[in-house]
Amino acid sequence: MKFTSFGLTAALAASVSGLPYVSPRDVYAAATPAARVLLGNSGQIYIADFSPATGDLKISLKEEIVGGNTWMAFAPPNLVYAVDENAAALRLFELDLKNNKLNLKTEKNASTGVVHLEFNTDKTRLVGAAYGNGTVDVWNIEDGGLELIKTIKSDAKLGPNEERQSASHPHESVLDPSGRFFAVNDLGTDSVIIIDSKDDAYEVANTLRVTAGCGPRHGVFYPHGADKATHYIVGCELTNEVLVYTVTYKDDQLAFKNIQTISSYGKDAPAKTPEEAALGEVILAPNNVDLYISNRLSGNDTDSIAHFTIADCGKLTYADTVSTGGILPRMMSFSSTAKHVFVGNQDGDLGLVALKRGTDGKLMEKPVASIKASEFGEAGFGPAFVQQIDV
Numbered sequence: 001m002k003f004t005s006f007g008l009t010a011a012l013a014a015s016v017s018g019l020p021y022v023s024p025r026d027v028y029a030a031a032t033p034a035a036r037v038l039l040g041n042s043g044q045i046y047i048a049d050f051s052p053a054t055g056d057l058k059i060s061l062k063e064e065i066v067g068g069n070t071w072m073a074f075a076p077p078n079l080v081y082a083v084d085e086n087a088a089a090l091r092l093f094e095l096d097l098k099n100n101k102l103n104l105k106t107e108k109n110a111s112t113g114v115v116h117l118e119f120n121t122d123k124t125r126l127v128g129a130a131y132g133n134g135t136v137d138v139w140n141i142e143d144g145g146l147e148l149i150k151t152i153k154s155d156a157k158l159g160p161n162e163e164r165q166s167a168s169h170p171h172e173s174v175l176d177p178s179g180r181f182f183a184v185n186d187l188g189t190d191s192v193i194i195i196d197s198k199d200d201a202y203e204v205a206n207t208l209r210v211t212a213g214c215g216p217r218h219g220v221f222y223p224h225g226a227d228k229a230t231h232y233i234v235g236c237e238l239t240n241e242v243l244v245y246t247v248t249y250k251d252d253q254l255a256f257k258n259i260q261t262i263s264s265y266g267k268d269a270p271a272k273t274p275e276e277a278a279l280g281e282v283i284l285a286p287n288n289v290d291l292y293i294s295n296r297l298s299g300n301d302t303d304s305i306a307h308f309t310i311a312d313c314g315k316l317t318y319a320d321t322v323s324t325g326g327i328l329p330r331m332m333s334f335s336s337t338a339k340h341v342f343v344g345n346q347d348g349d350l351g352l353v354a355l356k357r358g359t360d361g362k363l364m365e366k367p368v369a370s371i372k373a374s375e376f377g378e379a380g381f382g383p384a385f386v387q388q389i390d391v
Contacts, residue, residue, distance in 0.1 A: 034051045035049070035050040035051075035052065035335055035336065035388050036049060036060075036388065037049070037050055037342055037386060037388050037389070038072060038074060038080065038385070038386070038387050038389050039344065039352065039376075039383040039386050040069035040072055040082065040383065040384060040385040041069060041070070041346070041376055041377070041381050041382060041383050041384050041385075042067070042068050042069070042070075042086075042381055042384075043064060043066065043067070043069075043377070043381070044062055044063065044064060044065060044069065044376070044377070045062075045065050045069050045072070045080075045093075045102055046059055046063075046376075046383070047059070047060050047061035047095075047097070047100075048060065048371065050335075050340075050342075050354055050369060052335075052337075052340065052368075055368045055369045056369065057352065057369035057370065057371055058371070059371065059375060061100045061101075061102065063101075065091075066084075067084030067085070067086055067087055067089065068083070068084055068384075069083070069084070069085075069384075069385065070083060070115060070384040071085070071114070071115055071116050071384075071385050072385055072387070073117040073118070073126060074095075074389040074390075075123050075141070076389075076390055078094050078096070078097075079092060079093070079095070079105075080092070080093040080094075080095050081117055081126060083114040083115065083116075083117060083128065084114075085113055085114065085115055085131075086113075087109075088110060088111060088112040088133075089107050089108070089109055090107070090108055090109075090110060090128065090137075090146065091104060091106075091107045092104075092105045092106045092107070092141075092146050095391075106146050110128070110130075110137045110139075110148050110151060111128065111130035111133035111135045111136075111137050112130065112132045112133045113130050113131050113132015113133050114128040114129065114130045114131070114132075114133075114137065115129060115130070115131045115132075115171060115172075116128065116129040116172040116173060117129075118182065119175070120175065120179065121175070121179035124140070124141060124142045125140065125141065125149070125200075125202075126139040126141045127139075127173045127175075127195075127202075128173075129173045129184055129185075130170060131169045131170060131171055131187070132169075134153065134154050134168035134170065135151050135152060135153050135154060135170065136152040136170055136173060136184055136195065137150075137151050138150050138151075138152070138202045149200075149202070150202060152193075152202065154168040154170050154184070154186050154188075154191075154193055156168065156186065156190075156193070156207055156209075157189060158188060158189055159187075159190040159212060159213050159214075159215065159238075160212055160213045161213050161215065161238055164187070164188075164238055165187070165213070165215065165238075166188070167188050168186050168188040168189045169186060169187040169188035169189075170184050170185070170186045170187075170193070171185050171186065171187045171216070171217045171218065172184070172185045172218045172219065173185075173195070174219055174220065174221060176221050176247075176254070177221055177223075177224075177225075177227060177228055177229050178227060178229075179197075180196065180197055180198055181194055181195065181196055181205065181254055182195040182197065183219065183254075185218060185219055185234055186216065187215040187216060187238070190209060190210050190211065190212055190213065190214060190215065190216065191207050191208060191209055191216070192208040192216060192219070192232070192256075193207050193208075194208070194253065194254050196252055196253075198252070205253045205254070206253040206254065208245070208256045210234065210236070210243055210258075211236070211239070211241070211243065213238060214238055214239045214241055214243070215238030215239065216234045216235070216236055216243075217234075217235050217236065217280070217282075218235050218280070218281055218282045219233055219234030219282055220232075220233050220282055220283065220284040220291075221233075221247070222288065222310065222314060223288040224284060224286055224288055225286075225288070228249055230246065230314060231244060231246055231247055231314035232244075232245045232247050232256060233245075233282065233284070233291065233314075233316070235264060235279045235280075235281075236279060237278050237279050237280075238278075240263060240264045240265060240271070240274065240277050240279050240295065241262065241263060241264065241279075242260075242261070242263075242264055242279075242282070243258060243260070243261055244258070244260040244261075244262075244314055244315060244316060245257060245259065246259055246314065259313075259314065259315065260314075260315050260316060262308075262316050262318070263318075264279045264293045264295055265277075265295060265306060265321075266319075266320070266321050267318075268321070269306070269321035271298040271299055271300070272298060272299030273297070273298065273299030274299075276299060277295060277297050277299070278296045278297050279293060279294070279295060280293075280294035280295065280296045280328075280329055280330050280332075281294040281330065281332050283333060283334065284310075285334065285361065286334075286338050287338075287361075289309055289310055290307060290309060290310075290357075290361035291307070291308040291309070291316060292305050292306070292308075292332065292341065293306045294324065294329040294330070294331075294332055294343070296327070296329060296330065297328065302324055302325055302326060302327065302349075303326065303328065303345070303348070304321045304323055305321065305322055305324060305329070305343065305355075305363060306318065306320075306321050307320050307321065307322070307361060307362060307363060309361065319361065319362065320362055320363075322355065322362075322365050323365065324345055324348075324350075324353060325343075325345065325348070325349060325350035325370060326345025326346075326347060326348030326350045326351065326353070326373060327345060327346070327347040327348035328345055328347045328348070328380075328382070329343050329346075330344060330346055330384045331343075331344050331386055331387075332344070332386065333386055333387045334388075335354075335388050336388050336390060339356065339357055340354045340355060340356055340357065340368065341354070341355045341357060341363060342354055342386045342388065343386065344382060344383030344384060344385065344386035345382045346382040346383070346384055347373065347379060347380050348373060348382070349372065349373060350367070350370045350372060350373060351371050351372060351373035351374075351375060351376045351382035351383055352371040352376075352382070352386060353369070353370045353371075354367055354368050354369040354370070355367055356368045
């Protein structure tokens with residue numbers, strides 16, 4: 001056995017004292033707290049513990065919560081806001097990690113079919129995008145409360161896809177870096193609705209019309225860490241395209257100009273069934289260089305994540321693709337260090353995977369840790385939501 005100088009000293013000390021030898025790796029692992037990962041699906045909310053030092057990933061909390069718990073928002077130190085995609089309820093829970101419990105604090109009804117939640121900068125307001133109702137809810141959440149302030153109707157012209165765009169479908173609200181504007185991607189109307197939160201008004205400032213029939217789903221403002229955005233990148237669920245826009249702040253509006261349209265698939269990793277494929281999540285790394293997109297229902301053995309790099313001008317270049325180990329990766333998110341990406345697969349073999357990011361942004365093909373989909377229940381009920389929480 002080969003020892004480092006530290007390891008040799010520890011081993012000799014252990015032999016003299018009669019105590020068992022503990023390796024430096026074990027000491028490091030014991031000193032490194034596990035990452036707590038919040039998960040949700042239809043009927044359950046979970047906490048999984050991930051140890052980067054050992055690669056362990058296991059479920060530590062499971063609560064039976066009736067409804068579609070497909071999106072949540074966590075407010076430190078212990079508040080969890082959870083949608084019910086199948087109804088009109090928004091629930092507020094208190095997370096008790098000491099006793100591994102999730103306690104319902106309050107439940108309020110507003111728009112049906114909310115699928116995304118976004119805080120304002122100081123976490124006193126919560127914006128919910130209601131795919132099912134064609135509306136956007138704004139909540140007052142000061143001091144741990146939950147009171148509906150207003151509901152905004154999305155009433156732009158419908159897109160041309162009669163099957164998927166027969167009504168407005170707000171899918172996500174994204175807060176811009178200035179903390180003033182929310183961009184609401186409406187899949188049904190091929191539009192991005194800009195909501196101005198100035199003076200707590202939450203009024204529609206202007207609307208961006210995107211490519212007809214593309215179905216905008218999720219997007220990100222670029223870059224992270226700036227006072228204002230220079231670009232907006234939005235993924236289209238219906239055409240599997242990524243649209244890149246420049247952003248200009250003008251008076252009380254955001255102005256957009258399209259500079260790029262690119263496939264969410266690389267030529268080396270195409271969808272086997274492109275007519276069924278549906279782009280899922282879009283996430284931007286803190287380095288403002290690496291962008292990742294989950295591609296769902298590709299018809300391949302597993303679905304995938306496409307990695308793009310971003311030039312200073314904001315344009316995307318396809319880099320590579322890795323498997324998610326399952327099917328239907330509806331959501332993915334970074335670990336708090338951004339050294340890993342957590343991916344939830346709603347179907348397939350692996351329900352939850354942790355993929356390591358290389359220094360070049362490439363995701364390692366083999367997960368460093370995973371949980372089988374069967375641990376989340378019957379087929380098709382893997383995690384729809386996955387995000388590390390800081391506790």
